[in-house]
Amino acid sequence: MRTTMVLTFASALAGAVAFAAVAQLSAAPTPEVAVGPQYSSTHVYVAPADFDRFVASFVATFGGTTSKTGVFTVTPTPSLTMSQLVLTPVGNLSVLGFETPVPYPFGAERTGYLVADLDAAVQAARDDGADVMVSPFPDPLGRDAIIQWPGGVNMQLYWHTTSPRYAPLATVPENRIYVSEDRADVFIRDFLAFSHGVVTSDDLAAPGAEIGRPSEVYRRVRIASPVGKLAVLVTDGDLPWPYGRELAGYEVSSVPETLDKAVAAGAEVLVAPYATDGRVAAMVRFPGGYIAEIHAIAPP
Template structure:
């Protein structure tokens, strides 16, 4: 485990790198690419290998070497491994110690070209710092929160990673009420330099398990990938709202067949929302995700 002194020195390194790097304007786009955007999956250490194996069996791909590290600025130890699949990337954590606050509540890690400048841009566009820049074993990180309580990580690597392009881009699925939806959408679009590709005020509530109702659904695309905002009154049936990411596949039926063989449970569906055929699933270890196949007319 890294010592506090090592992490403290590393934090100074993070600050020195970002403060003395090439200055970036407030309007800069700090995204690197959607293959570097990782859903953070927290499982019990005993479920770690089962989850990783099931995720690769479902989507294909490969993993980084598994190790045990300190990835927080305060004392902790976790198993950690990166899973790179054609449908999206996940960072898996299996803590062997209690998880320090506020870690465990962030949904996505976004690689940025300049951590200090990206963090400043996020704050300027409505985010709050949950944890300022700190060192991890391979770079620097920060945690932020957007309106509606949407927690994310921004990260930067000392050595730039090189991951293969994705076959399909997953969507970060954000569940909000109308009280915070407009503020989140405005702030995220400004920070990410994204654009709204669809804003449907009367989408079928079937998308969130409420077939008798309508919801607002907003699709946003940026250099960070896809993000979908699902706006309702917040009274959602389980497991909706527990999913963090929606994974697009070419053939949902064959993907679910592979998933079931690997110990994945289908919780809802498959169901047809008009634009997609989808299912809600739970992987070993408890990770819940949406998997979908786009309909031909979409």
């Protein structure tokens, strides 16, 4: 029988003390390398047969524009993928439809962050506790690298030869990170150091409904930084489907209206709207399999 995650005052205090102790281990600050949250993109891998249908559904749901579709080599080893950038008011996507097998470890990275200097960013990531999974390599637009944070969180860093110019986002999406209790504090410490972010909330008894366990509580940490927002969801891994499969949470003005658009565009509602922590939230699956959380701030 699963043990409920109800937190006592003693366990909450122990968690706070542990985080404070970990935070004291941080080294001297590394350089800020972020460009802005509108230059962060969620990496979405879909089958080529689903590529156009997914992009059309996502844009019909959230609005926005797309780049031209092309077929490129975006890995350091031989491969071919359809590639398209999707720019929406609530967050951007890099959509990839590989026509060849996907080289390791590509496909596991969840987000791409544009940085001002790739070599400096990779060194900063190393200094702040990340592993470099794929060393810097050239791509058709510039250079890239793949890093991994404690807890097994993979991200891509990229730099463009010609700096892009994207409009600010109407709302900044949350990168939804699921980590274990064992690695959460180390991940938070290291990512804060790298991103120059701040913890906006650290709730040791967040409503379990947010992770599909409504009778329990869990720890949820929210972070804001120059690269964007993170929701760090600290769990024991006993997650009902589809929780843990979503990569991002998108803030909209109305969840019901957005769901109507999504369903009309071929998406499926996986978790019906529910209210928690001042939000209304739901989960959807778009054509091609991409799962997303959608939320709106509940009226006071």
